[in-house]
Amino acid sequence: MHExxxxxxxxxxxxxxxxxxxxxxxxxxxxxxxxxxxxxxxxAYSAGxxxxxxxxxxxxxxxGGAGVALSGTLPARMxxxxxxxxxxxxxxxxxxxxxxVLAFTERAGxxxxxxxxxLTRRFLPARTVAQAFPLGLLWGWLPCGLVYSALAVALxxxxxxxxxGLMLAFGAGTLPTLLLAGLLAARLNAALGRxxxxxxxxLIILAFGVWGLRAFLGISLPVHHH
Numbered sequence: 001m002h003e004x005x006x007x008x009x010x011x012x013x014x015x016x017x018x019x020x021x022x023x024x025x026x027x028x029x030x031x032x033x034x035x036x037x038x039x040x041x042x043x044a045y046s047a048g049x050x051x052x053x054x055x056x057x058x059x060x061x062x063x064g065g066a067g068v069a070l071s072g073t074l075p076a077r078m079x080x081x082x083x084x085x086x087x088x089x090x091x092x093x094x095x096x097x098x099x100x101v102l103a104f105t106e107r108a109g110x111x112x113x114x115x116x117x118x119l120t121r122r123f124l125p126a127r128t129v130a131q132a133f134p135l136g137l138l139w140g141w142l143p144c145g146l147v148y149s150a151l152a153v154a155l156x157x158x159x160x161x162x163x164x165g166l167m168l169a170f171g172a173g174t175l176p177t178l179l180l181a182g183l184l185a186a187r188l189n190a191a192l193g194r195x196x197x198x199x200x201x202x203l204i205i206l207a208f209g210v211w212g213l214r215a216f217l218g219i220s221l222p223v224h225h226h
Contacts, residue, residue, distance in 0.1 A: 005084075005157075006169045008208040009150050012091050013173020015205075016146045042179055044129040048136025050171030053147065054164040056140075057154040061163020064155040080156040085209045087152040092206025094145065096199050102145025109143030116141050146170075 064080055094102050116138055123135040150170040154163035 004208060004211075005153050006166060008088060008205060009153060009166050009170040010173040012095075012146060012150060012205055013170040014176065015095055016091075016174070039179075040129055041126060041132040044132035045126070045136040045139075046171075046175055046178055048133040048138075049140040050136075050168065050175075052137050052140025053150075053167040053171045056147075056151055057157075057167025057170075058160040058164040060151045060154040061157040061166075062160040064163070065158045065160070068158065084153045084156040087149045088209030089206050090209075091146070091149045092202040092204070092209060094149075094202070095205060096202030102149060105145045105148035106143040109141075109148065113141060113143050 068080065090102060120135060120138045123131040123138075126132040126135050147170070150167060154166045157163040157166055
């Protein structure tokens with residue numbers, strides 16, 4: 001896993017802001033109305049959400065690292081690397097407007113979400129930090145193509161710590177949009193929603209994926225020749 005993956009996932013979270021508002025905007029709006037639009041509630045909710053991302057990233061990193069360690073083979077590492085970079089390419093295409101590219105990942109998480117969603121009702125309306133934080137913890141498991149694609153990258157990290165770090169980088173990228181959703185949502189969404197911004201963002205993320213695939217080909221060809 002290249003260190004640029006941290007920056008790539010931060011950009012995915014930041015530039016995928018309009019998608020985040022679409023997925024979490026209802027909860028953010030509920031915090032604004034029910035909780036008097038207190039900044040502490042929004043921070044607590046986002047802290048819980050990002051904590052869930054980090055936990056999922058740690059699990060993905062541990063599973064990926066264990067799989068490679070058990071197999072002990074170069075092909076296993078290559079498969080994970082190719083998969084992660086293909087997901088980055090898919091993320092780039094998604095940000096450029098190909099929204100159906102990641103639809104299959106969201107369908108895959110529906111079964112888990114059906115079990116978790118009823119638990120969120122215990123903390124609604126969230127009027128205190130003690131309600132907003134666990135609400136964020138639960139809402140962090142909402143089926144989301146962006147999150148699942150970021151987890152695919154975390155899978156190749158090789159360890160629980162690096163997997164958690166990658167998802168923390170992704171979560172940090174989502175913060176500006178969601179924290180400002182109640183204040184500057186219209187302006188922020190208009191800026192992030194501009195075609196030129198979305199295309200530029202998509203090309204950047206797609207370039208990370210293509211660069212990773214190029215590096216893979218550069219490694220695999222000499223091995224094959226040998």
